[in-house]
Amino acid sequence: MDFKSELDAIRDAGLYRRLRRMESASSRVVVVEGREMLMCASNNYLGLADEPLLQETAIEAIRQFGTGSGGSRLTTGNTALHEHLERELAEFKGTEAALLFNTGYMANLAALTTLVGSGDLILSDSLNHASLIDGARLSRADVQIYEHCNLTDLEKKLAVARGLKTSESAESAESAECISDSRIRSRKGGLYDRILIVTDGVFSMDGDIAPLPGICDLAERYGADVMVDDAHATGVLGSKGAGTADHFNCQTRVAVQMGTLSKALGAEGGYIAGSRDMVEYLINRARPFIYSTAMSPAGIGAVLAALQIVKNEPVRRSHLLVRAKRLRHQLLAADFEVLPSDTPILGIVLGEADHAVQFARELEAVGVFAPAIRPPTVPAGTSRIRLTLTASHTDADMDSIVKAFQQARTNLAEGGA
Ligand SMILES: Cc1ncc(COP(=O)(O)O)c(C=O)c1O
Incomplete structure (x- = not known):
């Protein structure tokens, strides 16, 4: 070449x-x-990337658990430290469970390639981050792009996907039959099994905030689920700094909350937070989780201190x-x-x-x-x-x-x- x-x-x-x-x-x-x-131009929003407390807890984590985890989580790399941080993240995000990934990029790839697939639809905001775009492409689901933060366009696409003419009332959408499974809600009827609406919480290059309550209203009306990428909102938005869902007080309406440890939390890594069943499913099926060495202890130690600072300051x-x-x-x-x-x-x-x-x-x-x-x-x-x-x-x-x-x-x- x-x-x-x-x-x-x-x-x-x-x-x-x-x-x-x-x-x-x-x-x-x-x-x-x-x-x-x-x-x-850095994403070190809370100034924690060179914070002495994070350095000390990172060093302590290395002393106790070494510099490398030595294997994937499902083989030899799962430590008490990983599980501790996952419990802390779940509590922080207000979810049943959370799962760590080596980067936010991998967390997005894992969620999208595992939670939806062939026969499903991803509705993706036109300004979503590249990792969401790549995850959607790899998922084998159909992908439709809705205009940036445009609820009218999103609703049009949802109605068509559910087999309704756009002029049909939302009432008919509400009357469609809902079923649940261990991953995300599903709905009989229309052209797709599952529909996942995917949006950045805070858009990385524009800085605006997704209209999450409106997105959740539409998702509930049309039997879809919502995934939010909170890379830029974690530690920054919300009454406890937990991100976009916290900002709008709609944590329980978002099925998949993704975030990074690499921006406001001053280290590196990513996570998916949601139901216990969803996390267990990811542990069993998500290739970026299964086939990659577990996060190293230093970053985990640092983030445990970062979460305390987010809480206390x-x-x-x-x-x-x-x-x-x-x-x-x-x-x-x-x-x-x-x-x-x-x-x-x-x-x-x-x-x-x-x-x-x-x-x-x-x-x-x-x-x-x-x-x-x-x-x-x-x-x-x-x-x-x-x-x-x-x-x-x-x-x-x-x-x-x-x-x-x-x-x-x-x-x-x-x-x-
Ligand atoms: C919106 C968004 N999602 C995901 C990522 C990926 O996160 P990470 O840098 O932790 O891989 C980024 C960071 O570049 C981002 O801006």
Whole structure:
């Protein structure tokens, strides 16, 4: 294969990606390739990735359980530590049970390839994360994409899938017969056995929140189930920081709650939380769980401490959300196009990929690290800077960010004139 010309084509389209080298921990200030910069793009929302308590519990976990787990969970890799964290996660998410995976990506692949299959339908939000898209593709279920956060479009697709004309009333949908099984609810009638509505809780590149109560209403009306990817909401949203379902107080209406340990919880790994039967089914059937070595002890130790901090220090997330709101207002006041959201993710849309890359370079020149986000991660023409705040950022940092944005805009306008 001619990789060189493939790479040239990627370069020509302004989509070439290269690795950037961090030479320090993921903190508020980082050393990137020899230069100190203000980190404005990490998912370390609560500032826990370099928190001393997490380091201590990680080291303690290594002392007790070693550096590697030595096998998959079903062979030799299941420790008391794994089970302890799963109990804690289930309690945190308000579910009967939870199951760990090595990454959030694997958790999504596992859930979608195991809980639905041929004869089923996945209804997926158009801006869902790549891991949900990949899981849906691998699942063998039919997949339909509904317009981003659009409940009307979602309902239309549900009605068609249930064999109803879109004009037929929801009442007829309600009268269809429901049955239950050990995985997720199923319903006789219509074109599909099971329908699973899949959505990010907080959309990773836009920062907006899925209309979860409306999605649950539709799911209940049409005999579907709901899966939420809470990678960006875990530790950030909700009265106890437990994510989108906690934020909307609808934990019991969501069959599958997925999350990561790699963002606000400061380590790495993923989990699926839900009913005890669903978790047992995943243990028995989910290939990414069965055929991969169990998570190593260090990360588990760190997350056990992170969950305590989430519980005991709600001020971290309240400060984070207040600061994000303030930064959004500052950027809007400075005439930047900031996507609407109530989370620490701020998408500043710049248009073409080249322009976003140049903008990121200008930001870097004044010490602000926030790489450009381009297709295929976001739709063509919406390349952007994705700013993320963490609990460690200060008010002065936000002033610096706004100043850097203004400077970058001026420099690029002058350069282009
Ligand atoms: C919405 C969403 N889901 C899943 C993942 C995958 O999680 P992880 O990084 O833990 O594999 C990510 C992270 O990139 C994400 O943003």
